[in-house]
Amino acid sequence: MPLSSETHYVTASDGLELAYAIDDFSDPWKPREALILIHAAMGSSRRLYKWVPILAREFCVVRPDMRGHGATGMPGPGQLSLERLTRDVIELADHLQLQRFHIAGSSAGAIVAMRTTLDFPERIVSLTNFASTPGLKNSLIDMDKWVSHIRARGMRGFLEDTIAERFPNVADKGFLAWFIEESARTDPELFARFGPMMKAVDFTDRLHEIKCPMLNVVPGHDPLGAPGQYEVYKTHVPHCEFIVYEGLPHNITDSVPERCANDLRDFLRRHRQVR
Amino acid sequence: MGMHSFKASDGLGLAYALDDYTDPWRAADTVILLHAAMGSSRRFYAWVPHLAGEFRVVRLDL
Numbered sequence: 001m002p003l004s005s006e007t008h009y010v011t012a013s014d015g016l017e018l019a020y021a022i023d024d025f026s027d028p029w030k031p032r033e034a035l036i037l038i039h040a041a042m043g044s045s046r047r048l049y050k051w052v053p054i055l056a057r058e059f060c061v062v063r064p065d066m067r068g069h070g071a072t073g074m075p076g077p078g079q080l081s082l083e084r085l086t087r088d089v090i091e092l093a094d095h096l097q098l099q100r101f102h103i104a105g106s107s108a109g110a111i112v113a114m115r116t117t118l119d120f121p122e123r124i125v126s127l128t129n130f131a132s133t134p135g136l137k138n139s140l141i142d143m144d145k146w147v148s149h150i151r152a153r154g155m156r157g158f159l160e161d162t163i164a165e166r167f168p169n170v171a172d173k174g175f176l177a178w179f180i181e182e183s184a185r186t187d188p189e190l191f192a193r194f195g196p197m198m199k200a201v202d203f204t205d206r207l208h209e210i211k212c213p214m215l216n217v218v219p220g221h222d223p224l225g226a227p228g229q230y231e232v233y234k235t236h237v238p239h240c241e242f243i244v245y246e247g248l249p250h251n252i253t254d255s256v257p258e259r260c261a262n263d264l265r266d267f268l269r270r271h272r273q274v275r
Numbered sequence: 276m277g278m279h280s281f282k283a284s285d286g287l288g289l290a291y292a293l294d295d296y297t298d299p300w301r302a303a304d305t306v307i308l309l310h311a312a313m314g315s316s317r318r319f320y321a322w323v324p325h326l327a328g329e330f331r332v333v334r335l336d337l
Contacts, residue, residue, distance in 0.1 A: 004277050004327075025324050036333035049296050055329040057321065174300035 003049050005063075010095045012088055016080055017200055019071035020092060021045045024060040031274045033125075034060040034101040035264075036089060038109030040131075040253065042155070042186045042192055044070030047179075047254060048106070049109045054261035059102070059268060066109065068190035080193055082201055085112045086119055093123065097103045102268055104128035106253035108198050111135060117214075118206050126213040126271045128264055130253050131222065133229050135201030141224050143199040147192045155191070156184040165223065179254060193224050207236035213271040214239070219264055220246035241267065292316045292334040294327040305331040 005021040009189065026032065035055060039047050045063035055061050065072035067080055075084075089112065093101055103126045105113035107238050110132035117127045133139055159180045167176060197243045214237050218230040233240050243263055245252050253260050280290045283326050297303035306326060316334035326332050 003299055004278050004293050004331075025320050028320070049299075050328065053296050055322040057324040174298070178298075178300045 002047055005045075005049070005052070008072075010092055016067060016075060016079060016247055018064060018073075018092060019045070020062055020064040020094070022060065022062050023056040024219060025056045026058055026060060032060050033058070033273050034093075034096070034098045035268065036062045036064065036093065036098075036101055036103045036113075037047075037194045038064060038066065038089070038103070038105035038112050039069065040105075040107035040109050040251075041198065042159075042183045042191060043106070043109075044067075044182065044185070046070065047182060048257070049255035051261035051264070055257060055265055055268075062092070062096065062098075062101075064088065066112065068187060070185075074187065074190060075193075077270065080240055081196065081274060082112065082115055082184050082197065083119075086116045089113075089116045089221045090120055090123065099123070102126045102128070102271075102273070104130065104264055105132065106130045106134075107132050107250070108194070111198060111201060114161050114207075114210075115203065117212065118203065118209055121209070121211065124212050125273045126202060126215070126268065127210065128215040128217070128267060129233070130217045131219050131250055134203045134207055134232065136199045137202035138204075138229060139199075139224055139266065141195075141199065143195045149190045150191060154184075155186050155188050155265075156180060159183050166249065167255055170246075170255055177191055203262060204232055204236065207232065213241075213266070213267070215241045215243070215267040217243045217245065217252065217260060219250050219252050220244045221248060222250045224250045248262070290316070290336040293331065294323045294334075295331045296327045297329060297331065303329065303331050305333060307335060309335060309337065326330045 007019050010018050045065050048063050052061055067075040103113045110129040117124045172180045277293050281289050283289050288316050306331050310318050323332055
């Protein structure tokens with residue numbers, strides 16, 4: 001069955017058309033409190049569908065498609081950088097007249113969320129990071145190997161080859177097939193730019209600038225991350241909250257979406273913009 | 276929320292909302308919600324998140 005959220009569009013300042021979904025079932029007579037929720041690499045807004053019913057009764061949930069993902073346009077030369085992805089978030093927020101908003105992201109989407117918080121702190125009510133280090137520079141991902149694998153086998157082949165390590169505890173074959181189908185829509189050459197771009201990022205030395213409430217939800221058994229690498233948040237953002245999903249590998253936002261959304265909702269409730 | 280319309284057999288255009296956050300690889304039951312007099316599909320907004328994770332929720336404007 002098709003997911004129902006309509007796709008909306010806004011033109012970014014460099015001319016690229018950005019797609020997003022917006023779902024809001026909050027009380028219309030109360031001030032709107034918004035959450036911008038950003039998907040992982042090789043994903044799209046659609047991958048976060050299960051989060052919407054849990055969050056959208058209380059918050060206006062905005063799910064953008066990052067450049068080159070989902071229904072957003074393919075970035076041309078010079079149109080893909082972490083700074084540009086961050087700028088997209090702010091331009092989308094401006095378009096929706098969201099002066100301040102909560103922001104959350106999954107994996108690479110969390111890198112964008114964190115960078116947005118660092119560069120535009122006055123706009124961010126709270127920040128939630130699912131399964132991401134502050135850039136992939138210190139992760140165990142061999143990005144050259146990933147790109148080679150994708151170029152050799154195609155995106156679908158790469159995903160089929162690696163699905164068991166992403167979801168070792170998921171038996172639902174329907175979900176696994178859907179995950180592959182959705183993620184295989186990613187253009188391999190887009191990932192060949194996007195992945196290495198994120199692999200070059202490390203803003204550990206800026207984490208101390210985060211002053212807003214921050215929640216980190218991390219996989220307890222992440223083969224993509226060096227041991228203890230998520231501990232940087234406890235060190236550099238001492239006021240942050242920290243939840244570990246023991247025994248789970250990297251893709252927690254897809255394998256346990258309701259758990260993620262419930263933890264996010266609880267955190268947002270504790271740090272409301274409007275009381 | 277997606278608002279849609281179709282033409283009834285007597286020619287009148289009928290509007291409805293369709294919300295579906297069910298698992299895309301499974302068939303889901305559909306529930307059609309019908310509002311009270313002086314109301315509309317919008318009056319059921321708070322019901323949708325409770326139902327639409329498991330059911331396709333259709334809210335017709337009578």
